[in-house]
Amino acid sequence: MSTKRWMLPDGMEESLPPFSWQLEDLRRKLLDHYRAAGYELILPPLLEHLDTLLTGAAQDLERQTFKLTDPASGRLLGIRADITPQAARIAARRYADVPLVRLCYLGTVLRTQPDSLGGTRSPRQVGCEIFGEENLSADLEILSMMLKTLELAGVADVHLDLGHVGVYRAIAARLKLDEEEESALFDILQRKSLPDFAEFAKARRMQPRVAKLLSELIQLNGDISVIARAREVLASAGDEVMQALDVLEQSATELQRKFKKLPIHIDLAELRGYRYQTGMVYAAFVPGHGRELARGGRYDGVGHEFGVARPATGFSADINELLRLGAATNAAPAKKAVAKKAKKVVSKKKR
Amino acid sequence: MTTLTIALSKGRILEDSLPLLAKIGLKPAGDIGRLLRVPTNHPNISLLIIRPADVPTFVEYGAADMGITGKDVLMEHGGEALYEPLDLGIARCRLSIAQKKDAPPHDGIRRLRVATKYLELTRRHYAAKGQQVEMIKLYGSMELAPLVGLADVIVDLVDTGNTLKANGLIETEIITQISARMVVNKASMKTKHAMVQDWLDRLSGVVERG
Numbered sequence: 001m002s003t004k005r006w007m008l009p010d011g012m013e014e015s016l017p018p019f020s021w022q023l024e025d026l027r028r029k030l031l032d033h034y035r036a037a038g039y040e041l042i043l044p045p046l047l048e049h050l051d052t053l054l055t056g057a058a059q060d061l062e063r064q065t066f067k068l069t070d071p072a073s074g075r076l077l078g079i080r081a082d083i084t085p086q087a088a089r090i091a092a093r094r095y096a097d098v099p100l101v102r103l104c105y106l107g108t109v110l111r112t113q114p115d116s117l118g119g120t121r122s123p124r125q126v127g128c129e130i131f132g133e134e135n136l137s138a139d140l141e142i143l144s145m146m147l148k149t150l151e152l153a154g155v156a157d158v159h160l161d162l163g164h165v166g167v168y169r170a171i172a173a174r175l176k177l178d179e180e181e182e183s184a185l186f187d188i189l190q191r192k193s194l195p196d197f198a199e200f201a202k203a204r205r206m207q208p209r210v211a212k213l214l215s216e217l218i219q220l221n222g223d224i225s226v227i228a229r230a231r232e233v234l235a236s237a238g239d240e241v242m243q244a245l246d247v248l249e250q251s252a253t254e255l256q257r258k259f260k261k262l263p264i265h266i267d268l269a270e271l272r273g274y275r276y277q278t279g280m281v282y283a284a285f286v287p288g289h290g291r292e293l294a295r296g297g298r299y300d301g302v303g304h305e306f307g308v309a310r311p312a313t314g315f316s317a318d319i320n321e322l323l324r325l326g327a328a329t330n331a332a333p334a335k336k337a338v339a340k341k342a343k344k345v346v347s348k349k350k351r
Numbered sequence: 352m353t354t355l356t357i358a359l360s361k362g363r364i365l366e367d368s369l370p371l372l373a374k375i376g377l378k379p380a381g382d383i384g385r386l387l388r389v390p391t392n393h394p395n396i397s398l399l400i401i402r403p404a405d406v407p408t409f410v411e412y413g414a415a416d417m418g419i420t421g422k423d424v425l426m427e428h429g430g431e432a433l434y435e436p437l438d439l440g441i442a443r444c445r446l447s448i449a450q451k452k453d454a455p456p457h458d459g460i461r462r463l464r465v466a467t468k469y470l471e472l473t474r475r476h477y478a479a480k481g482q483q484v485e486m487i488k489l490y491g492s493m494e495l496a497p498l499v500g501l502a503d504v505i506v507d508l509v510d511t512g513n514t515l516k517a518n519g520l521i522e523t524e525i526i527t528q529i530s531a532r533m534v535v536n537k538a539s540m541k542t543k544h545a546m547v548q549d550w551l552d553r554l555s556g557v558v559e560r561g
Contacts, residue, residue, distance in 0.1 A: 116432065117411065159542045190431035192540075195438035195532070218436075222544050265541045287542040290413035290432075 011114050011121030013320060019327075023124075026323055027106060029152050030126060037145065039104035039128055044086035046108075050078035053085055055305040060275050061085070064111045079110045083125050084314060091131040092306035100132040106319065116291055120320065127296075129314030131303070136247060139280055139298060139313050140254055146294050146315040147259065150284055153319070154326030155293065159263045159285045162252060163270035165277045165297075166244035167230075171213055171237055175206070185214075189269050192218050213237055221267040224252050230268055247280055273297060279313075286325060293317060293325065353546050354395045355539075358410060358418035360403035364531050367441035368419050375553040407433060407534065416539035416547065422529045423508060427469045434540055436551060437533040440558055444510040446472070448524040451497045466496035467506035476506070476526050494518040 008014065015023050031041060054062055064081040080086060083105045095101040106126040114121050128145045130138045143160075150158050168189065177185060181204065188196045197218060201211040216233040220226050227249045234241050252264055265285075272281055272295055279298030286293060296315025303309050359365050365383075372378070379398055381389040389398040399415055406420035407428040423446055425435060446469070457463055466487045467473045477484045487502050494514055496502040508529065509515060509522060533554060540547055 117408065161541050187431060191433060191435045192535075193435040193532075196435070221540070222548065263542070265544055267541065285538045285541050287538065288413050290411055290536055290538050292538075 009121075011111075011119065013120055013122050015320070019323070022327065023319065023323055026153055026319060026326075030149060030319070031104070031106065033148060033152060034104040034128060034145070037102075039102040039145075042087060042090050042103050042105050043107065044080070044083060044090065044105070047077050047079055048086065050076040052089060053078045053080060055085060055089075060273075064113060066110050066112055081109050081111045082316075083107060083109060083127065084129065084316060087127075087129050087314070088131075088302045088312065089306055091129070091310075091312070092303035092308040095131070096308050098132075100130070102128070102130050104128045120318070123318035124320045125316055126319045126322075127314055127316030129312060131312045132310045133313075134300065134311035136250060136280075138311075140251060140258075142296055142313050142315050143251075143255065143282060144258070146282075146284065146296055146317070147262070149315075149317060150294060150322065150326075153322035155284075155286060155322055157286050158293075159265060159287070160255070161265045161267055161270060161283045161285060161292070162248060163267045163272070163281050164244040164248050164279060165271055165274050165281055166247075166279060167234070167237075167241050167268050168217065168271055168274070170240040170244070171210070171217065171234075174210060186271065186274065189214075189218060189271060192221075192269060194218055209236070218269050220269060221265070224256075224264055224266060226266040226268070227252065244279075251280060273299075276302075282315075284317075289325060293321060352395050353543050354397070355417070355543065355546055355550070356397050356399060356415045358399040358401055358406045358415035358420075360406055360418075360420045360424075360531070361400055362403065364403060364419060364421060364442045365400065367531065368439070371439060371441060371554070371557060374557045375550070377550075404428075410534050410536050413536050413538055416536050416543060417550070418534045419531055420534065422527070422532055423469065423472070425532060425534065426527075427472050429471055432537070434535040434537060435532050436535060437555055437558065439531045439533055439554070442529075442531040444508050444529050446506065446526045446529055447509045447522045448504050448506055448526065449494075449497075449509070449515050449520045449522050450504040452519050452521045454497070454503070457503060463504065464502040465504050465506055466493055466502035468493070469506055472526070473506045494520055 035041070050065065050067060053065060061081045066079040068077050069075070070077050087103050087105060091101045091103060104127065107124065108122055109125045111121045126149065128142060130142060147158065172182065172185065185200060188200055194215060197215055213234060220230050227245055230245055248266065252266070255262060255264060270281065272283060276299050277297045278300045281297030283292035283295040294315055294317035296313070298313045300311040301309050302312045359368055377396065378392045379389045380392050383389055383400060387400055389400060391398060399409065401409060403420045403424050406418040407425060409415045410418040411432045419439065421442060462483060462485045464485045464487060465473055466489050468488065468490055470486055470488055473486055487496065489496060493505040493507040496505055497520060498518060506526065512522060515522060533551065535547060
């Protein structure tokens with residue numbers, strides 16, 4: 001069997017004109033914006049020691065990381081699958097004595113598995129992180145940076161999805177589940193499968209009161225009125241849950257004031273990044289595109305493996321994907337401009 | 352105007368889905384036997400008629416906002432990319448293991464050979480029991496496999512059990528009960544929430560009433 005030598009491995013992307021130029025334009029626009037907003041640019045290496053890439057918060061990345069051994073040291077290396085842990089390392093080491101750090105990054109990461117069927121394994125990750133600020137103001141700043149990033153990429157009709165992992169964490173903590181059960185319940189919540197949950201609760205002989213709370217939680221999604229509904233139906237769930245709802249309400253109010261036309265969707269059972277997120281989580285969606293375009297949230301306590309634990313919040317997105325979706329909306333005018341320029345070049349040459 | 356596309360599974364599930372949809376006032380307005388994309392009596396809702404195993408893919412990619420397919424298909428498809436909020440209670444059957452009626456007990460030395468079209472599901476089921484099995488992928492006529500010595504057992508859907516009986520097979524274990532589920536694309540749930548939730552509520556109303 002002869003291999004086609006020109007073929008790229010599954011999910012590996014390359015950018016060629018005119019896309020590559022658009023990508024470069026967008027890269028400049030984004031970095032200029034981040035710089036003006038006071039973010040420091042970091043360019044971490046592609047390869048690091050595997051254990052550094054997978055510290056604490058990043059355990060989920062184990063399966064996603066390409067690995068090789070370093071002939072120089074014999075140690076296991078990983079190709080980064082996510083720049084966030086690298087940013088956390090840099091914040092903890094280089095900026096250990098700076099109380100508040102704003103970092104931004106843009107670079108290719110590699111993943112062993114695509115996020116979706118036939119998806120990319122080489123996203124070009126862009127993101128902003130704030131370390132050292134536990135106040136909600138930091139989350140709202142990062143959210144604004146995320147929305148601005150989408151706007152600069154030309155992505156229109158963005159819907160924001162808001163959630164808070166503290167709600168589920170507080171309720172699940174009461175159940176004293178073993179690891180296997182915990183992962184089964186988590187999977188059910190991710191699929192909002194009420195029928196599967198009913199079966200799970202029955203099989204585990206779950207207390208009817210707790211089962212009721214969880215089945216309500218699965219259904220707590222919709223417009224902002226969901227927060228008020230949650231206060232009612234989760235009233236018995238404890239202070240932690242109420243505090244999480246306060247955070248969500250405050251954020252939603254603030255966002256509505258600042259971005260008047262932004263549709264906000266609340267989903268209390270959305271546990272994206274549950275294993276490392278600690279507070280509010282969010283994602284941006286556009287209609288007709290099955291997956292989120294950008295995601296972010298709070299992950300306090302990051303960096304303790306490197307000696308400096310502190311609150312953190314950040315977002316990331318795949319700039320290749322943003323551009324594809326953005327270009328779909330602005331395709332027509334852009335094409336014309338390029339064609340015109342091309343004509344000009346030709347006529348100059350003739351002269 | 353917000354539009355909604357609903358993917359329906361061809362075959363038995365379709366026969367059971369249409370009366371259910373009619374109960375909530377949704378009727379195809381076109382030749383459902385021939386058209387692959389069928390308009391409905393609601394100008395902003397259309398139906399796609401596709402194979403059950405393709406429904407998760409269409410909905411995951413957002414080619415359809417919602418879909419109806421069997422729990423067997425969803426379990427085989429795996430992953431957390433879809434919402435599965437509603438058991439429609441239609442097209443009920445079970446996923447079972449069956450073998451030849453007069454088959455001697457498996458010696459446990461050789462790996463058990465299992466013929467199925469549900470490779471993932473079968474692997475998971477036996478792995479949970481701590482058993483590694485050899486799987487043979489077939490697309491149909493599973494019942495034949497043990498008869499001609501291709502496999503020791505089969506994993507397949509069983510409805511009445513008549514086909515098994517007619518071919519001299521017996522059901523030895525029920526893996527799980529199966530019924531049709533409503534699935535929803537994650538982005539549609541968030542960006543078209545009011546409309547999606549409205550139809551989900553209507554459906555769950557008629558499902559509960561039975």
